[in-house]
Amino acid sequence: MFISEEVEIFSGDYLNNPFGSKKDKRIDNWLSILNKLPLIKEVNVNLQNQVSVDFQCEDMLEIEELILQLLPWRKGPFKLNDINIDSEWDSSKKWIRFKELELDLQDKTILDVGSGNGYYAFRMIGDGADQVLCLEPNLVHVSQFASINHFVGSKKIRMVPERLENSGLRNTNFDLIFSMGLLYHQRNPIEHLHELNSLLAAGGKIIIETIISPDQFESGIQPTEGNYASMPNVHYVHTDFGCKELFEKLNLEVIRETKPVFTNFEEQRKTRWMPFKSFESALDSKDTTLTIEGYPAPARKFYLLGQKS
Ligand SMILES: C[S@@+](CC[C@H](N)C(=O)[O-])C[C@H]1O[C@@H](n2cnc3c(N)ncnc32)[C@H](O)[C@@H]1O
Secondary structure (H helix, E strand, C coil), X not given: CCCXXXXXXXXXXXXXXXXXXXXXXXXXXXXXXXXXXXXXXXXXXXXXXXXXEEEECCCHHHHHHHHHCCCCCCCCCEEECCEEECCCECCHHHHHHHHCCCCCCCCXXXXXECCCCCHHHHHHHHCCCCEEEEECCCHHHXXXXXXXXXXXXXXXXXXXXXXXXXXXXXXXXXEEEEEECCHHHCCCHHHHHHHHHHCEEEEEEEEEEEEEECHHHCCEECCHHXXXXXXXXXXXXXXXXXXXXXXXXXXXXXXXXXXXXXXXXXXXCCECCXXXXXXXXXXXXXXXXXXXXXXXXXXXXXXXXXXXX
């Protein structure tokens, strides 16, 4: 059984078709790309400190051409033999910051909300997690996960193309719930935290990673028209104080936290695998302490939360 009876049923439908009954004119093309990926032999998977797969294959060029068609690759990197999927974000940097929380993932059941293409889920399994359910409504990410897991072949990760609030999950309690890069996109951050909390096992932990604005903004910044650092749909960038106010309202205590770290051009940049606008268009070119909209540049921080007794 995958995590619980409820999750087994909810996620099982996506094992044969990662997009389920979703409607999108790109799906036929993605399925045809995924079906062309060759069966591989002598597979050696490494999910510790990286996501890499070595295997026997005659035609690596064909694999590279197929996988490039799934761009933009925002999260990674992934290594398939000598193909280096050099994504826009070097997501290993966020995972190194996560490790500062010193949280043991061994044998844990995990919900990763807004998982992107599953880069972190692979790293969670590499760090000993038992099973990871990923929720990710963006179908490009879902196609990328299916392509990477074709090579990794993990049965410990499933991805479902749904938003948390539409998932209908009610009767499952996860040991750990991750929400990384989501809080500032929420119209109702309290409701988001409440939904995460409602799926947490007794003694479980919530991991929030978010952008933090400087202390002088009291509870936070509300970007005009939802644009912040070139990102649309940013409703609220909390200060540390603002985050802690939110957690307090939900009776969640901060067990550990990391120091805010400014995003830089090593962590986020344009690459061959994400050739569109990137971090350079997020900042004011004359003053990189500001976003192009004139707000403080993004700094990101982790919180490890538990329920107060
Ligand atoms: C900024 S990205 C962060 C991706 C990844 N968690 C990371 O930290 O790199 C936010 C992701 O959450 C997804 N997302 C947004 N709202 C969501 C929701 N309500 N439920 C689940 N996923 C959501 C988006 O599609 C997007 O891939």
